[in-house]
Amino acid sequence: xTYLAKPKFRHPALVPNKLGFTHRDYEGSISTxxxxxxxxxxxxxxxxxxxxxxxxxxxxxxxxxxxCSSKTPDYLxxxxxxxxxxxxxxxxxxxxxxxxxxxxxxxxxxxxxxSASIGLGQFVHCVRRAMNMVYIxxxxxxxxxxxxxxxxxxxxxxxxxxxxxxxxxxxxxVGLALLAGxxxxxxxxxxDKHQLVxxxxxxxxxxxxxxxxxxxxxxxxxxxxxxTKSFDFVREHNEAVNSLDFIEAREEITVKYEPxxxxxxxxxxxxxLRLHKLHGDYDPRDRVKxxxxxxxxxxxxxxxxxxxxxxxxxRDLHAALNxxxxxxxxxxxxxLCPGAxxxxxxxxxxx
Amino acid sequence: MPKPIETxxxxxxxxxxxxxxxxxxxxxxxxxxILRMGVPVTSRNIFPSNIQGLPTWYEVRVSEAGWLGRxxxxxxxxxMNPQTWDKDVASIDVGGYLFYDSTRPMPASKFRPxxxxxxxxxxxxxxxxxxxxxxxxLFKNIIYVxxxxxxxxxDITVIEGLIAEQFKGKERLLDSNFKALHxxxxxxxxxxxxxxxxxxxxxxxVGNRIFIEGNDAAALGAVYGGATVCAWYPITPSTSMAEAFxxxxxxxxxxxxxxxxxxxxxxxxxxxxxxGAVIGAGWNGxxxxxxxxxxxxxxxxxxxxxxxxxxxxxxxxDIQRGGPSTGMPTRTQQSDILxxxxxxxxxxxxxxxxxxxxxxxxELAAKSFDLAERLQTVIFVMxxxxxxxxxxxxEPLTWSEEQIYDRGKIMTYEDLEKGKEFGRYLDVDGDAIPxxxxxxxxxxxxxxxxxxxxxxxxxxxxxxxxxxxxxxxxLLRKLETAKKYVPKPVVRHAKEATRFGAIYFGSTSPAxxxxxxxxxxxxxxxxxxxLRAFPFPDEVIEFVNAHEQIFIxxxxxxxxxxxxxxxEGAIDPARFISILHYDGTPITARFITKAIGERMxxxxxxxxxxxx
Numbered sequence: 001x002t003y004l005a006k007p008k009f010r011h012p013a014l015v016p017n018k019l020g021f022t023h024r025d026y027e028g029s030i031s032t033x034x035x036x037x038x039x040x041x042x043x044x045x046x047x048x049x050x051x052x053x054x055x056x057x058x059x060x061x062x063x064x065x066x067x068c069s070s071k072t073p074d075y076l077x078x079x080x081x082x083x084x085x086x087x088x089x090x091x092x093x094x095x096x097x098x099x100x101x102x103x104x105x106x107x108x109x110x111x112x113x114x115s116a117s118i119g120l121g122q123f124v125h126c127v128r129r130a131m132n133m134v135y136i137x138x139x140x141x142x143x144x145x146x147x148x149x150x151x152x153x154x155x156x157x158x159x160x161x162x163x164x165x166x167x168x169x170x171x172x173x174v175g176l177a178l179l180a181g182x183x184x185x186x187x188x189x190x191x192d193k194h195q196l197v198x199x200x201x202x203x204x205x206x207x208x209x210x211x212x213x214x215x216x217x218x219x220x221x222x223x224x225x226x227x228t229k230s231f232d233f234v235r236e237h238n239e240a241v242n243s244l245d246f247i248e249a250r251e252e253i254t255v256k257y258e259p260x261x262x263x264x265x266x267x268x269x270x271x272x273l274r275l276h277k278l279h280g281d282y283d284p285r286d287r288v289k290x291x292x293x294x295x296x297x298x299x300x301x302x303x304x305x306x307x308x309x310x311x312x313x314x315r316d317l318h319a320a321l322n323x324x325x326x327x328x329x330x331x332x333x334x335x336l337c338p339g340a341x342x343x344x345x346x347x348x349x350x351x
Numbered sequence: 352m353p354k355p356i357e358t359x360x361x362x363x364x365x366x367x368x369x370x371x372x373x374x375x376x377x378x379x380x381x382x383x384x385i386l387r388m389g390v391p392v393t394s395r396n397i398f399p400s401n402i403q404g405l406p407t408w409y410e411v412r413v414s415e416a417g418w419l420g421r422x423x424x425x426x427x428x429x430x431m432n433p434q435t436w437d438k439d440v441a442s443i444d445v446g447g448y449l450f451y452d453s454t455r456p457m458p459a460s461k462f463r464p465x466x467x468x469x470x471x472x473x474x475x476x477x478x479x480x481x482x483x484x485x486x487x488x489l490f491k492n493i494i495y496v497x498x499x500x501x502x503x504x505x506d507i508t509v510i511e512g513l514i515a516e517q518f519k520g521k522e523r524l525l526d527s528n529f530k531a532l533h534x535x536x537x538x539x540x541x542x543x544x545x546x547x548x549x550x551x552x553x554x555x556x557v558g559n560r561i562f563i564e565g566n567d568a569a570a571l572g573a574v575y576g577g578a579t580v581c582a583w584y585p586i587t588p589s590t591s592m593a594e595a596f597x598x599x600x601x602x603x604x605x606x607x608x609x610x611x612x613x614x615x616x617x618x619x620x621x622x623x624x625x626x627g628a629v630i631g632a633g634w635n636g637x638x639x640x641x642x643x644x645x646x647x648x649x650x651x652x653x654x655x656x657x658x659x660x661x662x663x664x665x666x667x668x669d670i671q672r673g674g675p676s677t678g679m680p681t682r683t684q685q686s687d688i689l690x691x692x693x694x695x696x697x698x699x700x701x702x703x704x705x706x707x708x709x710x711x712x713x714e715l716a717a718k719s720f721d722l723a724e725r726l727q728t729v730i731f732v733m734x735x736x737x738x739x740x741x742x743x744x745x746e747p748l749t750w751s752e753e754q755i756y757d758r759g760k761i762m763t764y765e766d767l768e769k770g771k772e773f774g775r776y777l778d779v780d781g782d783a784i785p786x787x788x789x790x791x792x793x794x795x796x797x798x799x800x801x802x803x804x805x806x807x808x809x810x811x812x813x814x815x816x817x818x819x820x821x822x823x824x825x826l827l828r829k830l831e832t833a834k835k836y837v838p839k840p841v842v843r844h845a846k847e848a849t850r851f852g853a854i855y856f857g858s859t860s861p862a863x864x865x866x867x868x869x870x871x872x873x874x875x876x877x878x879x880x881x882l883r884a885f886p887f888p889d890e891v892i893e894f895v896n897a898h899e900q901i902f903i904x905x906x907x908x909x910x911x912x913x914x915x916x917x918x919e920g921a922i923d924p925a926r927f928i929s930i931l932h933y934d935g936t937p938i939t940a941r942f943i944t945k946a947i948g949e950r951m952x953x954x955x956x957x958x959x960x961x962x963x
Contacts, residue, residue: 058798061635061790074800074812081790083634084802085627086653092582092624096631096639097790099580099615104635104791122627125620317617324611328579329636329789331613333756336577338603340750346571347747350561 018054026051028078032071038190038216038231039069039138043076045193046107046136049200050077053248060105061097065090065119068145069111069138069216088119091126091135095317098131101327102318105204106133113143116152116171123173127180127209132316134203135211137173138190140218141229148221159226172298174308177211178291183314184210185290187305189234190217194243199307201246205271208314215303234303241282241293241306245274267312275307284310355467356446357548360390360415362426364499364549367439369432371403377492378409379742380517381499384510385413386562386744389554393419393861395741395937400587400680406435415556419708419744420862423941427549429495436461448547450499452491469546471498476534490531497535502547507536561747565738566642568709569668570595571748572716573640574603577756578666580639581616582628584647587680588736589670592642593618622647626654626665633664634801636761636789638720640666645674645687648694655729656695657803659826662776662785664723664730664759667691668716671735673935682935683736685857686907691731692885692915698823700830702837703731703885707860710745712738715838715883717750724759726833727784735906737858737937760786767796775799775810776822783828830886837884840891843867845876852898853947856882856912859904859938866943875951877902885915892920900954902947904930906938 014022026047031040050057057079064070066087073082085093094108108126115123115137127135141154148161152171159165177185184206188196196214203210215234217223223230228237249270265273265285275284283289290309297304324331356362364381368374375396382394393412399405412422427448430439443449445465451457453470462468473494477487500507510532518525570592573581583593593616600614619625625641632639643651648669658665671687673679691703704719706712712734719730760780762773767788773796776785785808788797799810805819806812813819845867855863860881867879880894895901895916903913910929917924930946932938 056794058794059791063631079795079798081788081798082800083631084800084804085630086657086803089623089627089654092619092627093631093634095617095624096580096582096628096633096637097635098631099617099628100632100635100637100639101789101791121620122624125624129617318615321615321617322610322612323615324606324609324613328613328615329632331577331579333577333754335613336579336604337575337750337754337756340752342603343575343748343750347559347561350563351559 017051019056021051021057023047023051025079026057026077028076029074031075033068034220036219037068038140038218039072040075041190041193042136042138042196042214042216043072045196045200047076048193049197049204052197053201053204055105055204059103060107062107062109063090063094063097064109065111065114067111067114067143068218069109070114072138073107073109088114088117089122090114091119091122091131094133095126095129095131098133098317100329102132102323103327106131108133108135110135110137112137112139112141112151112153112173116173120152120171124176124180127177127182127211130181130183130315130317130320131209132207132318133209134200135209136200137211137213138216139173139213139229140216140222141227142218142222144218144221155228158228159224161221161224172294173211173213175291175294177213178287178294178309181209182211182309183208183311185309186211186307187213187215187303189215189238189305191231191235192238192305195240195305198244198246202244202267202271202273202307205246205248205267205269206310206314207268208311208316237301237303239279239297239302239304241279241304241308242275242277242284244307245276247272247274265310265312268314273307273310278306284308353446353465355548356426356444356448358426359550359552360413360554362413362549363422363424364411364413364427364429365425365439365442366409366411366429367432367435368407368409369434370399370401370405370407372492373489374407374431374492375409377496378411380510380513381496382411383513383562384500384505385411385551386557387509387513388506388551389557390415390551391417391419391556391744393421393744395421395737397936398681406432413551415554417556418861418865418940420860420865421937421939422865423939427547429499431495440466448549450495450502467546469502469543471495471538471543476538480534490527493528493531494535497532498539498543500532501536501539502543502549504550504552506553507532557744559747560744562742562744563709564591564740564742565706565709565712565734566592566670566740567595568713568748569716569732569734569739570599572713573720574599575713575750576638576717576720578638578640578720579614580629580632580637581614581641582619582625582632582639583641584619584622584625584643586622586644586647588672588740589642589644589647589668591740592668592670622650623654626651626667629665629667630654630658630663633658633723634790638664638666638724640668640720642668642670644670644672645690646677648687648690652695655701656697656699658729659695659699659701660697660803661801662727662787663801664727666719666723666730666732668732668734670739671733673933679935681736683858683937684906684933684935685733685735685859686911686933687733688907688911688915691733694729700886701729701731702726702833703733704838705733705856705883706738707857707881708738708745709743710748713748718838721757722836725757725784725836726829727759727787728829733857735858760784762786762788762792762797764793767793773797774808776806776825777808778825782832783825784832834886834888837886837888839888840883840894841881842890842894843879845878846871847876849876849878850899851877851902852894852900853877853879853902853904854882854894854912854916855879855904857906859906862938862940862943863904865940866947869940869944870947873948875948877947882912887916887919891916892922895920895922895926899926900928901926902928902930902950904938904943906932908933
C-alpha cells in the first residue's frame with residue numbers, strides 16, 4: 001500500500017501526551033517494507049515508546065546504515081533529523097554526532113548485515129567507547145534487499161529459502177555487546193510488543209550504551225521451515241528471563257508485589273525498572289553470569305529474551321572526555337579561538 | 352687533494368645515525384644553536400619506518416642567504432652509522448669533510464682522497480668517562496655536538512642556554528649534559544683545531560621567524576579555526592598532528608572555571624570510523640577533522656562520497672607520504688593529488704588546499720573549517736611529510752582579532768519560525784549552496800532526512816532521472832562558487848618578459864624559489880605560479896594561457912597535477928613539461944635548476960630567446 005500518501009488527518013479521539021502530541025505526531029513516512037515485515041512492528045514500538053515517554057520528537061537524532069532495517073528511521077519520528085549513512089558505518093557517524101551535541105537522544109537503527117558483518121568492528125568499538133545511545137539491531141538473519149543471502153547471525157545448520165544450509169557459526173550480537181562493555185543489553189522479538197516497548201523506554205532512559213537485539217522475521221526471505229528466525233520458530237523457542245515495567249522517575253508507585261517475584265532497579269535518572277522474574281534467579285546485574293547463561297541456553301536451542309544485563313550507573317564517553325556541559329556545536333569564535341595575543345606567546349615558544 | 356671547502360654560514364651538515372640511539376635530540380640541539388646565533392637553518396629528518404636499529408639521517412642546511420629548501424650535496428658528514436658508511440662517505444661533496452668515530456682503526460680504502468677526514472675517538476672517550484652503557488650511547492651524541500661547536504665556531508654558551516631550557520628543574524641532567532658537551536669541545540680544541548674551514552658567524556638574518564613543524568602548526572590552525580571534534584587513526588606521517596592538536600587543546604581549550612574541555616578527541620578503530628565520526632559531527636554542527644595519509648584516504652573513499660553528495664562539512668588533513676600501498680611510509684611525496692581531487696565512486700570533485708610551509712599550514716588549516724561550512728563539503732588540506740614532520744623556519748603565525756568563524760548557511764529556530772522556506776537542497780541564493788538545519792532546532796519545522804541516495808530539492812527520496820541530474824548539476828555549480836572562496840594562486844613575474852612559465856605547489860616552494868634565482872643568474876627567465884587550491888580559480892587558467900610552455904614541478908611519478916590541469920582546464924597537454932622528483936626525499940634547488948636548465952637547452956632555447 002506504499003503508493004498511498006499518508007493522510008495528515010488525525011482521529012479526534014487520539015489522546016495527546018503531556019506535550020500535547022498524539023501518537024500520530026511520532027509517526028514518519030509510510031513504510032516501503034514488505035507487508036508483515038517484523039521491522040515495521042519495531043518502528044511501531046519505537047513510536048509508542050517515544051509517545052509514552054513524552055519525548056519531543058525533534059530532540060531525537062535517528063541514524064542508520066544501509067539495508068531494510070536502516071530504511072526504517074524514515075518511517076518514525078518525522079520531526080526528527082535522520083541520517084541514512086553508509087553500510088555498516090552508522091556507529092561512527094552516531095559517535096561524531098553525539099560528540100557534537102550531547103543533549104539529543106541518539107537512536108541507532110541497524111540490521112544484522114550492517115552490524116554483524118560489514119560493520120562488526122564499528123558496532124563493537126562504538127559500544128566499548130560507552131556511547132550514550134540506543135542501538136537497535138533489527139535481526140532477521142538474512143540479507144533482504146539483495147534477496148535472501150545468509151547473514152552472519154544466521155544459526156549454523158539453518159536453511160535458506162532457496163534450500164541452502166548455513167555452515168558458518170553465528171555471531172551473537174548480545175554476547176558481543178556484553179563483552180564490549182555495554183551497560184544495557186536486551187534481546188526481544190518484534191512480535192512481542194509488550195516486552196519490546198518497556199525495553200525501549202528503559203534503554204532511552206539509560207544514559208549509556210544500550211543495545212537491543214530484536215529478532216525480526218523477514219517475511220519475504222526467512223520465514224520458512226528450517227529458518228531459526230521465523231515467526232513460528234522464535235515463538236516456539238522464546239525463553240524470556242524477565243518481563244519489564246518501565247516506571248518514569250516522576251510516576252508514583254502504587255502496586256505492591258509478592259516479595260521475591262519482582263525486583264526493582266533504579267536507574268541514574270531516577271526511572272525504575274520493575275523486573276518480573278520469569279526464569280529462576282536470573283540476575284541481570286551480573287555480566288559474567290549473563291554471558292554464561294546465554295551460551296548455555298543457546299546451546300540448548302533456546303532464544304533468551306528480556307533485559308539481560310543492566311548497570312544502573314553507566315559510564316558515558318562525554319564523562320570520560322570531560323567535555324563542557326553545553327553542546328560542542330553551540331560554541332563559537334569567542335569560546336573557541338584563543339585570539340591574537342595568545343598566538344604571539346605561542347610564537348615565542350618556537351624561537 | 353682538492354681545495355677544502357671554505358665557507359661561512361653557507362653549508363650542509365648531514366648526520367648519519369642509527370635510529371633509537373638518542374641522536375635526534377642532539378642533532379636538533381645542533382640546528383637550534385645555529386638558529387639562535389641568528390643564522391637561518393633548515394633541517395630535515397630522514398628516518399625509517401622503525402623504532403630502533405635502522406639508519407636515520409638528519410640534514411641541516413645553514414644558509415645566511417635564507418634558502419630554506421634542501422640544497423642537495425653534503426659539506427660535512429657526521430658519520431655515526433657503520434651500516435651506511437660507504438654511501439655516506441660517497442655522498443660528500445669534493446673538498447668536503449668527514450667527521451667520524453676513530454676509536455677503531457679503519458682501512459684507507461674506506462676513505463676518499465678528495466675529502467678532509469676528521470677523526471675523533473668518541474667511543475673511547477665515552478668508555479673512559481661513563482660506565483653505564485645507556486649513558487655511553489646518549490652522551491656520545493652530546494660529545495659530538497661539543498666537538499662540532501669547536502670545529503664550526505658555534506658559541507658554546509648558546510648551546511648551554513638551550514640545554515638549560517630543556518632540562519629546567521632537572522639540575523642533575525643539566526650538569527651531566529654540560530659535562531659531555533665540554534668534553535667534546537675540549538677534545539676538539541686540543542686535537543682538531545683548524546681542521547675544518549666551515550664556520551658559523553653570528554648574524555641577524557633569522558629575525559622574528561619561528562622554527563616549527565607543519566603538523567604542529569596545522570594543529571594550532573585547527574584550534575584557531577574552531578575545530579572541536581577530532582577523530583583519527585594513527586598513521587605516519589599524520590599522527591603528530593592529532594597528538595599536537597591534543598596537546599594544544601589541553602593548553603588552550605580547557606574552560607578556566609569548570610576545567611572542562613571544549614573539545615572531544617577520539618582515537619578511532621580505523622580510518623573509516625575516523626571519517627565517519629567527522630561526518631557525524633559535521634552533520635550535527637561541530638567543526639570536525641581527521642588527520643591521515645594516503646592509505647587512510649584510500650580507506651575513506653566511500654564516506655568521502657557520502658559527505659560530497661549529502662553535503663556535509665568535513666576537513667581532512669592528508670599528510671602525504673610515498674605510495675602506492677604501504678610504499679615509503681616515512682618518506683615524502685605529493686602523490687595523493689588525484690585520489691583526493693576525485694575521491695570516491697561516481698562523479699565527485701573535492702576542494703584541495705596546498706600549504707607551502709608550516710605558516711601557511713596554520714593559515715589554511717584555520718580557513719579550511721570556514722570553507723567546509725560555507726561550501727558544505729569535504730576540504731582536503733594537502734600537506735606532506737616534508738612540511739608536516741620537519742621543523743621549518745617560517746614567518747610567525749598571525750591571527751586577526753576581528754576574524755569571526757563563517758558558519759555558512761544554517762537556518763536557525765528564528766528563521767524557521769518566521770516562515771522562511773526550507774528545502775535542504777534548494778538553491779535559494781543562486782550560488783548553488785543550499786541552507787541546512789541542525790538536528791534539534793525546531794519542534795515542527797526544518798527536519799529532514801540525510802541520505803547518500805538521490806533525492807529531490809526537499810530531501811525527499813527520488814530515483815527520477817531529472818531530479819538526480821538537477822542535483823548533480825547544482826553540485827557542479829557549487830564547485831564554481833567554490834573558486835571564489837578558495838585561496839588564489841601566487842604569481843611571480845620574471846625580471847624580463849618570457850614565454851615560459853612554471854607551476855609548483857606545496858613543499859616544493861623553497862627549493863623552487865632558490866632554483867629560480869639560480870636560473871635567472873644563467874639568464875633563464877621564467878614566470879611562476881604557486882597553486883594554493885583546487886578547483887583552480889580563473890587566474891590559474893589565465894596564467895597557463897599567457898605562456899607558451901609551462902613547466903610543472905611535482906613530487907610524484909605520474910604528473911598528477913598536470914593531469915588535473917589538463918582535465919579541468921581543457922589545456923593541450925603538449926604545453927606542459929613535467930619536472931618530477933619522487934624518490935621520497937624532498938626536492939632540491941639543485942635538482943630543479945638542473946632539470947629546467949637541461950630542458951631549456953634541449954629545446955635549444957638560448958639565453959636571449961628565453962628572455963624574450
